[in-house]
Amino acid sequence: MSDLTNEQINYLFDFVKSKNVPHLDTQCEIVDHLACAVEDLRSTKSHLSFETALEMVYKRFPITGFALLQLEKEKVLKRFWRRRFWTYLMHFVTPPKIILSIAIFLLFSFFFNSVGDLIRLDDESNKYIAGVLILFFYVFSFFFFDRYMFYEPKEDKSDYLVIQTYKQEGTIINYILILTPLFFWCRFSHDGDYLIRLTGIYNYLISFIYTCGLILSYCHHAVFPKMLEEEIELKYAHLDIELA
Amino acid sequence: MNSKLFRGSLDTIIIKLLSENEAMYGYEITQKVKEMTEEQFKITEGALYPALHRLEAKGLLDTETKHIGNRYRKYYKLTEKGEKEVSTMLSDMAQFIQGLQLVFKTQPIKS
Numbered sequence: 396m397s398d399l400t401n402e403q404i405n406y407l408f409d410f411v412k413s414k415n416v417p418h419l420d421t422q423c424e425i426v427d428h429l430a431c432a433v434e435d436l437r438s439t440k441s442h443l444s445f446e447t448a449l450e451m452v453y454k455r456f457p458i459t460g461f462a463l464l465q466l467e468k469e470k471v472l473k474r475f476w477r478r479r480f481w482t483y484l485m486h487f488v489t490p491p492k493i494i495l496s497i498a499i500f501l502l503f504s505f506f507f508n509s510v511g512d513l514i515r516l517d518d519e520s521n522k523y524i525a526g527v528l529i530l531f532f533y534v535f536s537f538f539f540f541d542r543y544m545f546y547e548p549k550e551d552k553s554d555y556l557v558i559q560t561y562k563q564e565g566t567i568i569n570y571i572l573i574l575t576p577l578f579f580w581c582r583f584s585h586d587g588d589y590l591i592r593l594t595g596i597y598n599y600l601i602s603f604i605y606t607c608g609l610i611l612s613y614c615h616h617a618v619f620p621k622m623l624e625e626e627i628e629l630k631y632a633h634l635d636i637e638l639a
Numbered sequence: 640m641n642s643k644l645f646r647g648s649l650d651t652i653i654i655k656l657l658s659e660n661e662a663m664y665g666y667e668i669t670q671k672v673k674e675m676t677e678e679q680f681k682i683t684e685g686a687l688y689p690a691l692h693r694l695e696a697k698g699l700l701d702t703e704t705k706h707i708g709n710r711y712r713k714y715y716k717l718t719e720k721g722e723k724e725v726s727t728m729l730s731d732m733a734q735f736i737q738g739l740q741l742v743f744k745t746q747p748i749k750s
Contacts, residue, residue, distance in 0.1 A: 401709050423704070423711045424665070428684065430710055431666035457685035467689035471696040633704050633711050 399430050403445055407433075410449065414460045419553035419634055421468055425461055429453070465556075472560035479622055480564060480614070487610050499609055503602035541565055541615045543623055543638060555636060561623050568611050568619075575608035645680055649690045651732045652682075654699065654717070658725045662703065662714040665691065691715055699724055 399407075407426045416422050432452040437443050443451075457463060487496045544565055548554045627636050645652070656671055657663060663671070668691075669682045694700045699721035703714045717725070739745075 398708050404709050424688075424713050427664070427707075427710050427712045428666050428688075431664075435666075435670070455684055457683070459685075463685055464688040464692075467692040471692040474696045630702065630704065633706060 399434060399445070404430060406445075407449070410453075411461065416461050416465060417554050418465075418556035418559065420555050420557055420631060421461075421465055422553075423634070424468075425464070468556060469560060472557055473564055476561050476564040480568070480619060483614060483618060483622075484610070496606060496610065500602050500606040503605045503609075504598055507598050507601055541569075541620055543620050544569065546638065549637075552637065555631070555634065557626065557631060558623070558636075558638075561619075565615065565619060568615050572608060572612055572615065575604060648732065648735075649682065649686060650694060651728045652680075653687075653690060653694060653715075654721065654725055654728050657700070657715060657717050658722070662716040664712050664714050668715075694721070 404426065407429050408422055411422045411425050411429070416425060429449065429452055432455075433445065433448045436448045436451060437445070440448075453460075486492050543558065544562055546558055546562065624638065627634075627638065652672060653668060656668060660671075665684075665687055669684070669687055672680050672682050691700065695702065695715070698718060700715050701718045701721075703716065704711050705714060706712075
């Protein structure tokens with residue numbers, strides 16, 4: 396079996412890219428398969444040119460080319476990230492972290508109870524206070540966002556499916572975080588002081604939502620990016636991915 | 640042979656092969672199956688990789704990438720969960736084959 400030259404391997408990368416496979420991690424897997432198949436074919440039929448052998452090998456793939464392969468790989472990675480995020484988050488409802496979760500919940504509950512009594516809607520200016528608080532929450536959240544959520548490959552660099560799927564799964568958490576302050580706004584956006592008071596069941600509900608929001612925010616900022624870094628170091632070290 | 644006939648057994652075939660070999664790469668699996676079945680079974684690339692990825696998603700397979708010559712190669716191997724699954728999958732397959740033999744009144748293949 397004759398090994399392919401560097402030029403031929405590069406040709407294979409260009410070929411795979413031209414068949415709508417934009418991610419380098421997926422390209423590597425397909426290129427190795429094509430290279431093995433081409434080498435094998437040419438070892439038995441030495442008269443075949445590299446290009447003809449490649450054409451013959453590509454015909455073995457379905458009519459959709461590499462699309463199905465990509466789709467399955469994407470599904471696998473999305474499932475992988477979902478499972479990892481979920482497994483970590485579930486720690487907050489099991490001992491000993493559940494104590495921390497309850498403490499946060501009680502703090503929020505106490506805070507909303509106090510705020511509910513202090514801020515009254517009959518004073519118009521309180522709506523602005525609520526607005527400023529929400530704006531502050533968004534600015535605060537922005538700095539605590541997952542730093543890889545905005546990752547974009549540099550112009551001369553390839554894209555990676557492992558990062559794309561990480562971002563896609565993380566986006567769901569982004570939406571939850573963006574929606575959380577709106578629950579606070581609900582408290583102040585109604586006419587009449589006591590239409591929705593932050594007491595009783597409503598207080599518990601909003602405290603629960605804020606507790607989840609805070610835990611998600613912490614994971615999103617401090618834990619999940621490390622998961623991505625570890626995964627890249629463990630399985631994608633060969634690709635020399637620049638995350639920064 | 641009609642490839643649709645063995646498509647449902649592809650996962651078991653892969654698991655069986657990997658239980659006998661520590662780690663294998665995609666092309667190696669296709670060639671091994673071809674060789675073992677005297678070219679009766681030909682796993683197409685379009686079926687193999689989705690199956691490998693599916694098994695990986697189920698947590699039955701793990702991957703490792705190695706630098707081979709001027710390219711990278713991804714090896715698949717069984718996880719602990721995958722190793723535990725082997726006997727269940729093989730006994731399910733044996734039962735399925737027995738059932739088929741009864742339906743089609745064929746003789747079991749003597750090894």
